[in-house]
Amino acid sequence: xxxxxxxxxxxxxxxxxxxxxxxxxxxxxxxxxxxxxxxxxxxxxxxxxxxxxxxxxxxxxxxxxxxxxxxxxxxxxxxxxxxxxxxxxxxxxxxxxxxxxxxxxxxxxxxxxxxxxxxxxxxxxxxxxxxxxxxxxxxxxxxxxxxxxxxxxxxxxxxxxxxxxxxxxxxxxxxxxxxxxxxxxxxxxxxxxxxxxxxxxxxxxxxxxxxxxxxxxxxxxxxxxxxxxxxxxxxxxxxxxxxxxxxxxxxxxxxxxxxxxxxxxxxxxxxxxxxxxxxxxxxxxxxxxxxxxxxxxxxxxxxxxxxxxxxxxxxxxxxxxxxxxxxxxxxxxxxxxxxxxxxxxxxxxxx
Amino acid sequence: xxxxxxxxxxxxxxxxxxxxxxxxxxxxxxxxxxxxxxxxxxxxxxxxxxxxxxxxxxxxxxxxxxxxxxxxxxxxxxxxxxxxxxxxxxxxxxxxxxxxxxxxxxxxxxxxxxxxxxxxxxxxxxxxxxxxxxxxxxxxxxxxxxxxxxxxxxxxxxxxxxxxxxxxxxxxxxxxxxxxxxxxxxxxxxxxxxxxxxxxxxxxxxxxxxxxxxxxxxxxxxxxxxxxxxxxxxxxxxxxxxxxxxxxxxxxxxxxxxxxxxxxxxxxxxxxxxxxxxxxxxxxxxxxxxxxxxxxxxxxxxxxxxxxxxxxxxxxxxxxxxxxxxxxxxxxxxxxxxxxxxxxxxxxxxx
Numbered sequence: 001x002x003x004x005x006x007x008x009x010x011x012x013x014x015x016x017x018x019x020x021x022x023x024x025x026x027x028x029x030x031x032x033x034x035x036x037x038x039x040x041x042x043x044x045x046x047x048x049x050x051x052x053x054x055x056x057x058x059x060x061x062x063x064x065x066x067x068x069x070x071x072x073x074x075x076x077x078x079x080x081x082x083x084x085x086x087x088x089x090x091x092x093x094x095x096x097x098x099x100x101x102x103x104x105x106x107x108x109x110x111x112x113x114x115x116x117x118x119x120x121x122x123x124x125x126x127x128x129x130x131x132x133x134x135x136x137x138x139x140x141x142x143x144x145x146x147x148x149x150x151x152x153x154x155x156x157x158x159x160x161x162x163x164x165x166x167x168x169x170x171x172x173x174x175x176x177x178x179x180x181x182x183x184x185x186x187x188x189x190x191x192x193x194x195x196x197x198x199x200x201x202x203x204x205x206x207x208x209x210x211x212x213x214x215x216x217x218x219x220x221x222x223x224x225x226x227x228x229x230x231x232x233x234x235x236x237x238x239x240x241x242x243x244x245x246x247x248x249x250x251x252x253x254x255x256x257x258x259x260x261x262x263x264x265x266x267x268x269x270x271x272x273x274x275x276x277x278x279x280x281x282x283x284x285x286x287x288x289x290x291x292x293x294x295x296x297x298x299x300x301x302x303x304x305x306x307x308x309x310x311x312x313x314x315x316x317x318x319x320x321x322x323x324x325x326x327x328x329x330x331x332x333x334x335x336x337x338x339x340x341x342x343x344x345x346x347x348x349x350x351x
Numbered sequence: 352x353x354x355x356x357x358x359x360x361x362x363x364x365x366x367x368x369x370x371x372x373x374x375x376x377x378x379x380x381x382x383x384x385x386x387x388x389x390x391x392x393x394x395x396x397x398x399x400x401x402x403x404x405x406x407x408x409x410x411x412x413x414x415x416x417x418x419x420x421x422x423x424x425x426x427x428x429x430x431x432x433x434x435x436x437x438x439x440x441x442x443x444x445x446x447x448x449x450x451x452x453x454x455x456x457x458x459x460x461x462x463x464x465x466x467x468x469x470x471x472x473x474x475x476x477x478x479x480x481x482x483x484x485x486x487x488x489x490x491x492x493x494x495x496x497x498x499x500x501x502x503x504x505x506x507x508x509x510x511x512x513x514x515x516x517x518x519x520x521x522x523x524x525x526x527x528x529x530x531x532x533x534x535x536x537x538x539x540x541x542x543x544x545x546x547x548x549x550x551x552x553x554x555x556x557x558x559x560x561x562x563x564x565x566x567x568x569x570x571x572x573x574x575x576x577x578x579x580x581x582x583x584x585x586x587x588x589x590x591x592x593x594x595x596x597x598x599x600x601x602x603x604x605x606x607x608x609x610x611x612x613x614x615x616x617x618x619x620x621x622x623x624x625x626x627x628x629x630x631x632x633x634x635x636x637x638x639x640x641x642x643x644x645x646x647x648x649x650x651x652x653x654x655x656x657x658x659x660x661x662x663x664x665x666x667x668x669x670x671x672x673x674x675x676x677x678x679x680x681x682x683x684x685x686x687x688x689x690x691x692x693x694x695x696x697x698x699x700x701x702x
Binding site: 031034035038039041052274275277278281282283285286287289291299302303306307309311312313314315316320321324 | 501633638
């Protein structure tokens with residue numbers, strides 16, 4: 001482990017990949033990696049989200065080049081893909097165009113899948129960013145597929161969140177629906193050479209007007225001086241395939257970063273996210289404990305009553321909680337539960 | 352409460368709406384409603400999911416008419432919208448076209464929002480379906496916005512799951528990416544009058560071939576007789592705006608239902624979903640207990656160390672778990688925690 005950490009600190013890709021696999025799996029090894037990464041906070045994380053097909057991968061690809069040519073010695077990409085057993089090939093294929101960066105020693109690319117229960121990614125992505133920080137990565141892009149609640153949460157758990165839409169009637173409304181307007185620090189209208197780009201820009205602008213007014217109202221009532229000058233997400237038009245507008249997008253990300261830094265919001269935001277992460281770890285650990293009880297037979301013992309509708313799911317949960325409490329009081333975790341259960345990862349139940 | 356339940360059983364819409372609000376809020380009242388609904392299992396639930404803008408609302412609207420004219424006395428719609436403070440208006444506007452059904456005494460329409468933490472909807476939607484069952488609803492449609500993990504989970508927690516895509520290169524691949532292929536019982540290519548519909552059909556067909564082969568492999572190795580004749584999701588082309596193909600879609604849903612019923616899979620699937628729901632309730636209840644401890648100061652007590660990177664988030668979680676354990680052993684829930692905390696809903700922490 002120490003060897004891996006040293007190799008990663010020297011920028012060795014294989015070591016970085018192995019460490020990310022470790023944090024993905026969770027458990028004691030993951031904890032040691034996280035412990036080692038806790039002082040590396042120089043990594044700036046940029047989230048990129050939007051509807052499937054909006055061109056997020058191509059944009060990320062362009063942004064990596066931009067970051068590299070503007071002097072970043074080490075750049076990272078975490079591509080978050082949903083879990084899908086038989087679609088593994090398709091997803092890999094989609095990443096092929098990133099391959100040219102794979103030959104660049106200064107670029108680390110990693111796909112992470114959303115396996116099993118909800119929430120696993122919310123923990124694994126920040127841990128993976130910690131590994132990239134150990135390797136000296138100063139800027140990393142977190143790209144998510146899809147615009148669901150988890151995906152938006154993971155992408156917005158970054159310093160600057162870029163929301164990608166396409167021209168066309170209704171797209172800004174759909175972004176609105178998916179909760180994307182609220183998390184955006186920068187908007188991108190990608191494929192802006194298609195008809196409807198200026199209409200989409202107007203729609204977004206209008207939505208932001210409403211949003212800014214609303215936020216201003218909240219800030220005023222909270223009497224918070226720092227919020228006096230709220231950040232208004234700029235709208236950047238790009239054509240990722242040709243590279244048009246990418247420099248503007250890169251500049252907009254930099255402006256947002258300077259906005260945060262000049263108001264000491266960068267550290268404040270990161271502290272808030274740390275607190276949220278602790279909550280998530282606590283929740284996942286508890287879930288694991290419950291799963292041990294449930295899997296050890298507590299659910300099976302109530303299923304017959306449940307199947308016959310003699311109890312409802314909430315009553316079934318009550319009974320399982322009672323069984324768990326009794327087991328815990330009897331010191332089951334020290335004596336009754338087999339050793340291998342104790343060794344499972346804190347995230348094992350979520351994958 | 353008993354009065355409300357009686358009124359709902361008589362099909363009174365106001366009572367149904369109030370009961371759904373109760374189960375949405377969680378807590379003791381929700382539990383009583385769920386207890387009363389546990390024997391009403393005649394409701395058949397159809398999930399409808401797909402990318403934003405695919406036309407799910409219009410399809411649902413058409414399916415409601417289809418269900419009504421084919422003899423369903425009471426039809427329900429649960430429209431699951433993501434939480435968005437200032438987009439409330441847009442979402443409401445989107446539901447306006449459903450208003451014609453709102454005048455129909457045999458149709459219950461309800462929007463539910465995804466508030467706060469993940470997972471709340473996974474509990475609230477089945478509870479709301481229970482209320483609809485009390486009101487005599489025999490078929491209900493659960494329509495979700497977006498194709499994220501939570502949305503797909505909610506839509507697939509139904510008897511028949513309809514996945515909606517649109518014509519166009521890549522859409523089937525995007526569906527694949529979002530994990531939609533695996534949950535689909537019926538595919539719809541909506542807006543099938545646009546170019547590319549037959550190409551999308553071919554793509555889906557191919558993806559299903561791969562998937563079927565894969566499933567067959569699994570089934571064969573599991574040696575499970577029931578799986579001998581796997582269900583292959585039919586692909587239906589529709590134009591929701593004109594109504595083209597809706598009768599075919601309705602027929603496909605009916606065929607899937609008969610497939611499940613003839614193999615006793617309907618009850619088996621429902622039992623499996625019940626077990627999953629119990630797990631979710633247990634997890635949410637424990638999470639609530641921990642949140643009480645976290646909110647009572649445990650997180651605040653570790654934040655300074657965390658902010659200075661003297662501990663990492665996992666160590667912070669350990670300390671909070673210790674505090675929670677100590678509090679629980681000291682009988683804090685009986686004496687130390689203020690009364691109002693005990694009265695909060697089992698889902699309160701997730702909203």
